[in-house]
Amino acid sequence: MxxxxxxxxxxxxxxxxxxxxxxxxxxxxxxxxxxxxxxxxxxxxxxxxxxxxxxxxxxxxxxxxxxxxxxxxGFFNENFVKGMGFLQQAETGVFATPFRGDLPMPLxxxxxxxxxxxxxxxxxxxxxxxxxxxxxxGYYTLAEATAILGRAIGRDVAYQTVSYDDARAGMLQVACRPASSRR
Structure with a gap:
């Protein structure tokens, strides 16, 4: 449960x-x-x-x-795509969350x-x-995971830490899009 x-x-x-x-x-x-x-x-x-x-x-x-x-x-790999909109954010060249990008964590x-x-x-x-x-x-920082995921989709993507309010607004924007546009 x-x-x-x-x-x-x-x-x-x-x-x-x-x-x-x-x-x-x-x-x-x-x-x-x-x-x-x-x-x-x-x-x-x-x-x-x-x-x-x-x-x-x-x-x-x-x-x-x-x-x-x-x-x-540990941190779910799927969070990058489903919860935090990595693909949508990667289009801008920046992936932003409210978490420090330099602390290794288990994925x-x-x-x-x-x-x-x-x-x-x-x-x-x-x-x-x-x-x-x-x-x-393995253990990865969010900056390392961002670089790995960026390479996987053929883009240079930088990691950035933002406020919780800004991160929540971005997650809500992704969550409120129709499922067909989140791929």
Whole structure:
């Protein structure tokens, strides 16, 4: 299970809390004893974009589930295209997000996370660890990832850090376009 991230809501953390309470209530009333939560790699910090994941981890811990794992995954490769509009931004020669471009972070494909979650759910032996970190194939700065992706599409693209408000406005612009124009 996961709490969806929705950049279009006015109060992201309020939305995450509302959804999280509903999910926890559904699990509590269902008799389900094995849960894999897709959390965030920085959930232990209990702040920023990982706050909703941290709160969901805490919410599930209170249920006393015998088999519960928090998968703390790195940054999804798919975020570049689906959430942050890399292709649209690359047309301008600049890829901008609110994150520092010089800090290496683990990048991972969503499919790899799905495989690990499925393995856990089907396992005969439940792991002893409540938290499992998924780091993917390597650590890259956003500046390095931007250069790699730019080369892959045959463009020189520079990375730039912008304010959260500017980044959100750009993500909303991409999210509100018809799907056929986002490719």
């Amino acid at each position: 996961m709490v969806p991230f929705d950049v279009q809501v006015a109060d992201l953390h309020g939305f995450e809390r509302e959804v999280g309470v509903r999910l926890a209530d559904a699990i509590s009333g269902s008799g389900v004893s094995r849960v894999v939560l897709l959390s965030g790699l920085n959930a232990h910090l209990k702040m920023g974009t990982s706050l909703g994941a941290a709160e969901m981890e805490d919410r599930l811990e209170t249920l006393g589930l015998p088999e519960l794992v928090h998968l703390r995954a 991972i494909a969503a499919g790899d996370i799905g495989v690990r979650a499925a393995e856990l759910l089907a396992a005969d032996d439940w792991p002893g660890d409540r938290v499992i970190e998924l780091h993917g194939g």
